[in-house]
Structure formats: C-alpha cells, structure tokens
Amino acid sequence: MPKRVVIVGGGLAGLAAAESLSARGFHVTLLESRPRLGGRASSFEDKTSGTLIDNCQHVSLGCCTNFRHFCERTGLASSFRVERELNFIGTDGIVNRLKSTSLPAPLHLAQAFNRLSYLDSRDRVALARGLSALAKTDPSKLNGETFDVWLARHHQTENTVNRFWHVVLVSALSESLDRIAVAQARKVFVDAFLAHRDGWTVQIPNAPLDELYGSPLVAHLERQGVVIRTGAGVRRLVADGDRVIAAELRNGESIEGDEFVLAVPHYLAASLLPGNVADSSAVQDLERLETAPISSVHLWFDRSITDLPHAVLIDRLSQWMFNRTMLQAAIGRKDPRHYYQIVISASRELDGTPTADTIAAVHEELCEIWPDARAATLLHSRLVTEHRAVFSVTPGSDRFRPRQQSPIANLQFAGDWTQTGWPATMEGAVRSGYLAAENVLTRDGRAEALVQPDLKRARLARWLLGLS
Known part of the structure; x- marks a missing residue:
C-alpha cells in the first residue's frame, strides 16, 4: 500500500514536494488554507478594474534550474516569456539594452x-x-x-x-x-x-499567477493522484511520541499520514508544530529571520505609454516597469485599457507615506520617462504591499535557516527559508520542496537525487575568476 504523505502549504515548496512524491507512487494530500494555490506567488481580483492582478510581479532567471524543471514537469514552461534583452533607463532617458555578445x-x-x-x-x-x-x-x-x-x-x-x-x-x-x-x-x-x-536571461509569466498555478497545475497534480484541499487551514500537527500522526484542521477534522511536509511561511511554522519541536533551537531560530516588504503600483491608462515590455528604472522610486498589457497579449488577452505594474522592492521607505502620494510620485516618474504618459488619462490606480514578501539575507541569517529534516524523523520542513543555498526566491522554494521529498524517499529506502544541477560554469569563467 502506498505511503501517505500530508503536505501542509500550497506554495511552490509544497507544490514541488507534492509533484515529485506523487510521481513516485506516494499518496499525497496537499492542504492549503487559502482558496488558491501558489502561496506568495498569487493574484487577486481588483474590483474596480475587474482585472486579476498579481500581489507582486514574479520573474525567474536562467540560472534557476529547479524552478525551470518544475515548470517543465507541470506544463507551465510555455506560460513564461523568455527575455534575452533587458532595458535599463537612466535619468538621461536613454534606453540601454543589455544583451549578450x-x-x-x-x-x-x-x-x-x-x-x-x-x-x-x-x-x-x-x-x-x-x-x-x-x-x-x-x-x-x-x-x-x-x-x-x-x-x-x-x-x-x-x-x-x-x-x-x-x-x-x-x-x-x-x-x-x-x-x-x-x-x-x-x-x-x-x-x-x-x-x-x-x-541572466529573464523569464516573465504571461498570465496572472493565479492562472499559472491554477487549473492546469491542479489538473496535472490530480492526474498523478494528489488530493488537493484548498480552504483547509491546519490548526496543528499532532504527534504521538516521536512521530507526527495527523494534521488537525481548524474545523476539527484530522488528516492522518505516514510522512509529513510542513511548507508554510517561516513565521507560521512554530504555531503548527508539536511543543517539543516548536521549542527546539532549529525552530526558535526562525524568529530571528527578518523580513522585507515589496510594493507594487498598478496603473491603468486609456492608451499605451511605451512599447517596451519591461524596463529597469535607475535613480528613481520606481524600480522596474512591467507592461502587463503587452505581456498578456502574447496569450491572446485583449483589453482597451493599458495596464502597467511598477515594482518597488525593499519598500520600507514607503511606510507612513499616504498611498495617493506614492502613486502620484510613480505616475510623475513615468511621465518624465515617457512623455506619452502625460497625455494619457490615468483610469485607475492601486498600491499593493506584501509586508513580509521575503526573508532578509542579512549577515548571519543562514544560521537561522533549518535543514529540511526536522527534529521529528517523519516530518520535513520545506520553504525558501530552509537551507537551500539560495535566497528567498521561487528557485529556493522549489529546491526546498525537492530536498524535503528526497528525505521522504530516503526514509522509504529509495535514495534519489531530485535537485537539478546548476548551470555548468564556463571554462573561461573558471579560469579568469577562479570559479570552481
């Protein structure tokens, strides 16, 4: 009889663990408290515009080999636009195109x-x-x-x-x-x-993240036998001696299993763990991981203000412009409005600033860069801030990141906050899910490497820079 694996958390870490374990014959139940999958990589409907907007624009890079592998496994790779040319715009207004020779x-x-x-x-x-x-x-x-x-x-x-x-x-x-x-x-x-x-090549989703991690991904996982339960918030993991035996839902239901993967944000982990694990140094150290916010200004105009699909903006509050209308046109989406998302990472400086002032400042910067924006009518705007978007990669923060194997043998941790060798990224999340799944396989007597190798370092780079 296949072993039962219960995964708590439907973000990328949990999804990666679910996909890899279900593909290897485990009976996987995936529990997610929200009504949708994707975790922080998610979207919501803006009621005024009727548009599904991402909480923050997510991109991947060519060096993110495990995220790419996950997308290829699940059929999502075609939902990304691959950019081999980036646009950097300084205060002089010149568009500097970054591309390889x-x-x-x-x-x-x-x-x-x-x-x-x-x-x-x-x-x-x-x-x-x-x-x-x-x-x-x-x-x-x-x-x-x-x-x-x-x-x-x-x-x-x-x-x-x-x-x-x-x-x-x-x-x-x-x-x-x-x-x-x-x-x-x-x-x-x-x-x-x-x-x-x-x-360095950039992969940008063409569709909103909720669609990316929505029906097609759910269908793929369900074909592999994964039982997906959204709206299933977990109150706690129940232990019997030195084993976890069940995940107790907030409605009182108990989901039993043989192996468990806890794939929630690091600041929620301790509240779900049995007392002896929650009090362990590995879990207590999670409180020492700091977080950083990311803000996005969403703007809808009555006309196009630029024909660039994206641009990095130098010496400005606005950091990166994404032309969502152009990006989504690649998958046949048409909208008479022109929708742009402006990303402001590490946005602590916006604390206490009125929303209207932030939006006005971003709007003015776009007008300075693209004169067509001044003639365009701003139909709607919205500021979205993910206050704990990522954990901060401060000096020493790696000491506070636990390995995937928890103090309980049949419980694994998964999340970009675990020891992955990567910062808080989609790549780190997928790697953690694969590493957790590797531990489950090892416990089942089936040692197998799931983590994909990094890109091979160029011979000249190894020689000139001493890269191993």
Missing part, C-alpha cells in the same frame, strides 16, 4: 556593461574591478560584513553603487545594500551574470 562567460555582457550611458569611464573601470573581486571573494571568510561595507572597501564609486549594485540587488534580493550579506550578493552576480551565458 557571442563571447563566452564572463565576457558575454562586458560590452553591454561598458556602454551603460549613466556610468562614466571611471565608474566602468571600478565596476569591472568590483565584479572580478566579488567573484574571487571566498564567502566563508567574510566575517559578517554587509555589502555596502564591502563595496566601500573595494573602491566602488557612488554611481556604481547607486546605479548598478543597488539596482541589481534590490530587485534580486529585495533588500538594501546595508542589510545584504556579501555571500548572497556574490551568489546573485556569479550565478546570474558571470558563470554562464544564459544565467
């Missing part, structure tokens, strides 16, 4: 970096030296240094700090430079920009 990594983007109009020759020299030094840095010898301190030690100019390092990292990690561990900053630049030609 035919050179191997790490030289494939050198020409693009060297042509950024908002960096002068001194900035470019500093940037090249900084990237090389960062790649050659041993992250095990950093002694809790924050990235702003590292940048100062390596003589980065004010422009490179504000117009390059900050721009990339605030989008990738949703944190300010004075709170980012050097090791995490290094991972972003090595994996995405230096080690492989395709590491």
Whole structure:
C-alpha cells in the first residue's frame, strides 16, 4: 500500500514536494488554507478594474534550474516569456539594452556593461574591478560584513553603487545594500551574470499567477493522484511520541499520514508544530529571520505609454516597469485599457507615506520617462504591499535557516527559508520542496537525487575568476 504523505502549504515548496512524491507512487494530500494555490506567488481580483492582478510581479532567471524543471514537469514552461534583452533607463532617458555578445562567460555582457550611458569611464573601470573581486571573494571568510561595507572597501564609486549594485540587488534580493550579506550578493552576480551565458536571461509569466498555478497545475497534480484541499487551514500537527500522526484542521477534522511536509511561511511554522519541536533551537531560530516588504503600483491608462515590455528604472522610486498589457497579449488577452505594474522592492521607505502620494510620485516618474504618459488619462490606480514578501539575507541569517529534516524523523520542513543555498526566491522554494521529498524517499529506502544541477560554469569563467 502506498505511503501517505500530508503536505501542509500550497506554495511552490509544497507544490514541488507534492509533484515529485506523487510521481513516485506516494499518496499525497496537499492542504492549503487559502482558496488558491501558489502561496506568495498569487493574484487577486481588483474590483474596480475587474482585472486579476498579481500581489507582486514574479520573474525567474536562467540560472534557476529547479524552478525551470518544475515548470517543465507541470506544463507551465510555455506560460513564461523568455527575455534575452533587458532595458535599463537612466535619468538621461536613454534606453540601454543589455544583451549578450557571442563571447563566452564572463565576457558575454562586458560590452553591454561598458556602454551603460549613466556610468562614466571611471565608474566602468571600478565596476569591472568590483565584479572580478566579488567573484574571487571566498564567502566563508567574510566575517559578517554587509555589502555596502564591502563595496566601500573595494573602491566602488557612488554611481556604481547607486546605479548598478543597488539596482541589481534590490530587485534580486529585495533588500538594501546595508542589510545584504556579501555571500548572497556574490551568489546573485556569479550565478546570474558571470558563470554562464544564459544565467541572466529573464523569464516573465504571461498570465496572472493565479492562472499559472491554477487549473492546469491542479489538473496535472490530480492526474498523478494528489488530493488537493484548498480552504483547509491546519490548526496543528499532532504527534504521538516521536512521530507526527495527523494534521488537525481548524474545523476539527484530522488528516492522518505516514510522512509529513510542513511548507508554510517561516513565521507560521512554530504555531503548527508539536511543543517539543516548536521549542527546539532549529525552530526558535526562525524568529530571528527578518523580513522585507515589496510594493507594487498598478496603473491603468486609456492608451499605451511605451512599447517596451519591461524596463529597469535607475535613480528613481520606481524600480522596474512591467507592461502587463503587452505581456498578456502574447496569450491572446485583449483589453482597451493599458495596464502597467511598477515594482518597488525593499519598500520600507514607503511606510507612513499616504498611498495617493506614492502613486502620484510613480505616475510623475513615468511621465518624465515617457512623455506619452502625460497625455494619457490615468483610469485607475492601486498600491499593493506584501509586508513580509521575503526573508532578509542579512549577515548571519543562514544560521537561522533549518535543514529540511526536522527534529521529528517523519516530518520535513520545506520553504525558501530552509537551507537551500539560495535566497528567498521561487528557485529556493522549489529546491526546498525537492530536498524535503528526497528525505521522504530516503526514509522509504529509495535514495534519489531530485535537485537539478546548476548551470555548468564556463571554462573561461573558471579560469579568469577562479570559479570552481
């Protein structure tokens, strides 16, 4: 008789565990408290516009091998638009197009970096030296240094700090430079920009996230026998001695199982665990993980303001523009209104700012960049903030991230907050689900590697930068 696996949490970590275990013959029950799957990668209906909008724009990168594998397994890969050219717009209004040359990594983007109009020759020299030094840095010898301190030690100019390092990292990690561990900053630049030609390419969902993780994904999982129960909030995990035996729902129902995976946000984990586990150091340390917010300004105009599908905005409150109307047109969506989402990561500075003021500031910035926006009528606007969007990759934060194996043998943890080697990303979430599933398989006597290998590092990158 197949073993019963109960997974608590229908975000990407839980979904990855459910997909991989059900494909290997386990009887999987997936419990999600919300009415939909996807966790933080979700959408809701804006009542005024009638539009399904994402709580925050999510993107993936070419270096995210496990997220890509999950999408390929579940039939979601075709729902992403692959971008091999990024647009960076400085205060001079010039559109700088970042794209690879035919050179191997790490030289494939050198020409693009060297042509950024908002960096002068001194900035470019500093940037090249900084990237090389960062790649050659041993992250095990950093002694809790924050990235702003590292940048100062390596003589980065004010422009490179504000117009390059900050721009990339605030989008990738949703944190300010004075709170980012050097090791995490290094991972972003090595994996995405230096080690492989395709590491930096961006994959953007064409559809709202609720549709992405909705019916097609549910159908795939159900074909594999997964029992999906949304609206099934768990009150607690019930233990008998040194085993978890059931998940008790808020309505009093008990879901029994042989193996359990807890795949909820880190700040909810302790409240669901048996007392002896909740009091363990591994779980208590989760309280020391800090979080960072991400805000999105959603704007609907009566006409197009730009023909760019997306753009990174330099030296502004607005950080990244996504032309949702254009992106969704690729899947046949037509709307007479033109809908744009503007992302502001690490948005603590918005605390206490009236919503109308934030929207007005973003609107004015768009008008400065694209004059057509001034002539367009703003039909509707909305500010959405995910207050605990990601855990903060502060120095030492890895010490507070537990392994997937919990103190109870038949209970696994899953979530981007566990030990994955990655920051808070969709890639990290999927990796954690695969790692938790590997532990379940091992306990069943079927050791199997589920985590996908990283992109192979280019020979020239290994030689020039000492990458292993």
